Amino acid sequence: MSDLNKKISVRKISNSPSIRTEDYVAIEEPLEIQICSPKKDLSAAKSLSITMRTPGNDHELAVGFLCSESIISSHKDIDSIASIGETQNKDGLQNIVRVTLNQSVDFDPSDLERHFYTTSSCGVCGKTSIEAIRAKGIKVNSSKFSIKKEKIIDLPKNLKKQQESFLKTGGLHAAGIFNSDGEILLAREDVGRHNAVDKVIGAMAINNDLPGKNRGLIVSGRTSFELMQKTIVAGIPIIVAISAPSSLAISLAEEYDITLIGFLRGENFNIYSGSQRVSC
Incomplete structure (x- = not known):
């Protein structure tokens, strides 16, 4: 099944008289x-x-x-x-x-x-x-991965180009794997942000690209403890999010030397951990 959305009939309400029209919703x-x-x-x-x-x-x-x-x-x-x-x-x-x-x-x-x-x-x-x-005995990430600030700023725009269903529905999260040039190598959409991340990590595993020591992960929402856990286990040294990280995500990033970036909007973003991998 290739479609991530389906067409439905809705009544649209605005300042003008309501109308019956068609819209797309994400499948769950x-x-x-x-x-x-x-x-x-x-x-x-x-x-x-x-x-x-x-x-x-x-x-x-x-x-x-x-x-x-x-x-x-x-x-x-x-x-x-x-x-x-x-x-x-x-x-x-x-x-x-x-x-x-x-x-x-x-x-x-x-x-x-x-x-x-x-x-x-x-x-x-x-x-x-x-x-x-x-308890899993995972080691601190020692990757020398590095990316320029300008390439980080372009990541949301590059990811959105591959979010076809989000553009239709506005109801899907996305996760993307990028390289040091800021190119999105692979992207997946899902109603669950954790599922979107599992899908890109699964694709990397199937292609024998794990651990992802020379790759970065961008997510369209916030960075929770669970998403940080997935990043660490996959050996990915940097995670970039459009929204905020949680306190546990920051603690884990510091402990495992993961570069954690949040609130990436326009030309601005915060680095919570691992700033050595970002070239300004």
């Missing part, structure tokens, strides 16, 4: 991510996550989610990935993705006892502690 559907493994205790597929997402690039979303949760470290940890389940409508939409892990992956099924439930607004519920990422 549940996606269940299942995992299984040739290992005996995971031979039957188990539900890992249910997320509210905009259909499209579902396999990337699943791979990105597994990478962000440190269940896998690369696409090579996956034997197969498939969309399954009953076809929901004329578009052929299926709302289950099943990932079969490679037998070499060391994953404890008891971790599944804490079921993930994610929404399009907040992502994985319950991840409120910095200790959750410290």
Whole structure:
């Protein structure tokens, strides 16, 4: 399914008499991510996550989610990935993705006892502690990535060029991967900002581009703890946001030497951590 939006009929109210017209809205559907493994205790597929997402690039979303949760470290940890389940409508939409892990992956099924439930607004519920990422043994980012101020200023404009559905609906978040020249190498849209990030990270994993030590991430909203976690796990040294970061996001950025930029609007932005990677 390629379309991220659908056309509906609305009554438009303004100072003039109301009119009946057509408009576009972003599509939101549940996606269940299942995992299984040739290992005996995971031979039957188990539900890992249910997320509210905009259909499209579902396999990337699943791979990105597994990478962000440190269940896998690369696409090579996956034997197969498939969309399954009953076809929901004329578009052929299926709302289950099943990932079969490679037998070499060391994953404890008891971790599944804490079921993930994610929404399009907040992502994985319950991840409120910095200790959750410290426990994974991830090292400080030592990337020498550098980008000029002028290239950062151009990022929102460059990202918007690839936000086709947002221009129609005004209802989708976007995430983009950029290089040191400020070029958007890949972009994804979704009703959930965390899903958009999982999709670009998943695409990088599938293309064997992780860790992303020579890449940056731009997001169209704010930077939460969860988005910072995903950035750190993916090995990306810089995250740029149009809006504000949270206090936990700043703490993590400082601890793992991530360049964190917020309030990028016009020619202005704030650097909260890692200013050495920005050339002014």
